[in-house]
Amino acid sequence: MTIRDTVGSVGEHELQREYGTADRAARFYSDQVLAHLNPAMIEFTGRQEMAFIATSDSRGECDSTFRAGAPGFIHVIDPHTLAYPEYRGNGVMASLGNIRENPHVGILMMDFVHDLIGLHVNGSARIVEDPELRATVPDLPDDHSGGRTPERWVVVDVEEAYIHCRKHIPRMKPVTTKRDWGTDDTRRKGGDFFDAKATSRESPRGATADSKVVVPDPAPRRRARRTAAAVEK
Template sequence: MSKQHGEHILQEKYNTRKRAASFYDNQLLNYLNPLMQEFVSEQEMVFISTADAGGNCDSSFRAGPEGFVRIVDDKTLLYPEYKGNGVMASLGNILENPHIGLMFIDFFENSIGLHINGVASILDNEELTTMIMTDKIRDDIEKETKAERWVVIKVDEAYIHCSKHIPKLCKPENDSSREKDDKAQKSGDFFKVKQSKK
């Protein structure tokens, strides 16, 4: 048997090859078209997936102000890494295995999603000067004072996640709830792991 991607093997097994071919032809790009770029620039959150050299997976969540994920060009985007728990799980995976998946979901307006798969690299703030980008993007990035470093993604695939089963959510009118000084949540031990150690 010739070497095939797992998805192609299963398309044959479950007789979905024709549907899949239509998807590849009509929904899949290897760059971000203008509508995809606009969509990304409006998002306040993204789910990321990485894996280490052994294939052990990790999924994580990144959020920031609208447009915190910046579009450099139709093949390149980057997002800031803010101060976290210091574990560096996602960045550690990228160091071992640069493949990354990003999942943007608009829960509020259109109930639609965008998958972006690509190859990631880690840049410290001072290394951003080596990237070719417009003055507008460079000025915008320089205003990002909380970023400790950046993840740059070269796009391999971009495709839709259809609205089926994506719930429509409503933002609270007063979003100051994020600013509440809730010690239980901010302590990092919401699930009482410290007390559950055996």
Template sequence: MKMSRGERELQKQFGTEKRAGAFYKNQMTDSLTPRMADFIAAQEMLFISTADGGGNCDASFRAGQAGFVRVLSEKTLMYPEYRGNGVMASLGNISENPHIGLMFIDFTEHQIGLHINGAAQILEHDALSSLGFNDEEIHFLNEQEDGRAERWVVVTVHEAYIHCSKHIPVLRKHSDDYARDADDRKRKGGDFFEVKNK
């Protein structure tokens, strides 16, 4: 696990070295535990952070059915890329710089989070065989995704650690029909923030 020079310097400056040392020792790991794998399998949303080759950052959101992020081993997971706005900001960053941060947050049951940092690669469907999937398994994956997965992002885990429940709000989940039935053309049409005619 890599600790940056900046965090070490600030720990020293602000007197948090002992606390940080205990966290590194007791809460950080370089692979996924079985409990982490179970947690990931239950999540329906994911926040990701990427940066381009120059270090310019981007944060984004992914969501799907529970289990849309699949843990393949203690060191590997993958998630599908669905059709979006066509900008390819996150994938473009990954193509230049593989470093990625994943943030899973359970807002509704345990109010706990999981950070995963690692290296990402983009795989097309036919390249999933490089991970050991056979044609039948690849077909089954596509069926599970109802054909919506355009490609996949595979992440090699470098470090994983808890995001404690402090300050995580308790949210209530609505039915899937709640968002679909909302009659808000600005929200659905993508110009909620009134950028189009600026």
């Protein structure tokens, strides 16, 4: 069994063959993809102040969200396990709801300031209440930005960890600013910035399903090719 057989999705490998990148991808899998966090990854995670979290429900409907906190808010429990806190929010529970249906989660941590590098962590997640996790993880951080207290944690069993190269990562400069952590004040949270409250829930005037731009979908062709290949076997 080769690295190509054990890392990546079926779709990845199909496209690598179609576009002629299989050898290049195999080198990346072999050189960069780990099934745990090594010391350099643990150190990097421990100083991050933000992360982007991707989840999907049981039907594959996706959600991407942002999480932030003081350095170390993403806590590495051991090389195979990390946890990030869930604070009081808008009550929608979009990410947690997805995790309840589908445990697969993707985390992207990006250093825009110092190293200009990123770390992907993919794995299987579960929801653990704060007191329960503290009972088993004594060094779980309790010093959170603005005095916020986690209500619960998302514990992730690491399945893949790999680099996001710095080629297109912009350099940013942090500035000191006051943040209203945990506020329920609409204005201080950003208010109705995108004017959604006053926007009709109906489609814009004149916009119908028939007026959408038709983009070619090669999926039927791909399915036909796979079916043909199966018949040949």
